[in-house]
Amino acid sequence: MIPASEAEGRVDNVWDELTGQDEAITLLKAASSAGTDSSAMTHSWLITGPPGSGRSNLAYAFATALLSASEPERAASVHRQVLARSHPDLGVLATDRVIISIDEVRALVSSSQFSPSVSSYRVMIIEDADRMTERTSNVLLKALEEPPPRTVWILCAPSEADLIPTIRSRVRSVRLRVPSVQAVASLIAQRDGVDHELALTSAREAQSHIGMAQRLATNSEARDRRTETIRLALGVTSTAQAVNAAARLLAIAGDDAASLTTERDAAERESALRSLGVEPGGTVPLALRAQLKGMEEDQKRRATRSLRDGIDRILVDLLSLFRDILVIQLGATVELVNLSFALELTGAAATTSPAQTLATLDAIALARRRIDANVAAALALEAMMIAAIRRPA
8 A cells, every 4th residue: 555645645746737726726625535424525516717727627636536535545547547538437528619519418417327436426527517508507407406426516617607597506616716927837837848938928928828828838839820919900000901900810710720620630530530440541431421420520510619719819819918008008007918019019009099999998898799699700800900990099
């Protein structure tokens, strides 16, 4: 047996890659070690927090702690299984689509009825639970109302308001904070071996979004796309430029989405062909084409979601840009997000009024709502960029 002190250290390692969430970690550690008879533990949890705060990472760390509760010396091995989604007592629903389908939730609810096979608990995780429609949520609600005694549900969403009231009333909420720029930078520098100054700039420009900060710190093409986005917005002085800039922003979002999905899709197809016994470059038998078609349809839906996410990342970057301009115009003593563009920001602040900058911020927020409501992205971006034209104050 591994000494207790060493075992405890291994359990703590599960939480090492979480940053700025000490209160939440303390709460979930206590719950995972308390047992089902304790008031510290409950059968359903909701982890909320802004994008990039580490909701899913915390969910998987909590799952590891629960699944290794009876054998803490196996925490490292269990954690590897959890990260690979291969643990027999773990069920995961994560989607790259716009919504989670009712059939996916039904399948997860069905599997939640099984007893644990090797652990004290059976853990079911739903990432982005806010992507469920009301009808789909009601399927989950029935499982939360009468769960098996050893099943634990962990839902992740930006806020409690993103779920229907009846689900909110049946979960214990754990709210995450936005980690500090310094904390995110330290995490990335240590975990990914990135120069600290680059990690700090990336964390600042990502506004403490851990995943985006890591991408900016480790991917020069992502940094280049962000730089082009900022320069496009700063250079718009006419309607023609606004229309052209909107088209280019949409193309940048497409390039960003493709960089995330193309390699993944190719690997997924290669793996599927190999599992079906088809040699690379070989002809797919007619009887097997239906299986590949289903995978390709999933990839198309994932590409749609990835493009929408890419557009939203651009809009968030533009919000930070015009927020910085307003900060300079008002003489506020807060740190700029886009310090790398300090000179350009000062020039833009001098040529427009605070009222114009506020109007631009409103236009960007409106574009986000329109795109979320399925308005054509090109039209929403054009209207936004026309509103962002820099006119002399």
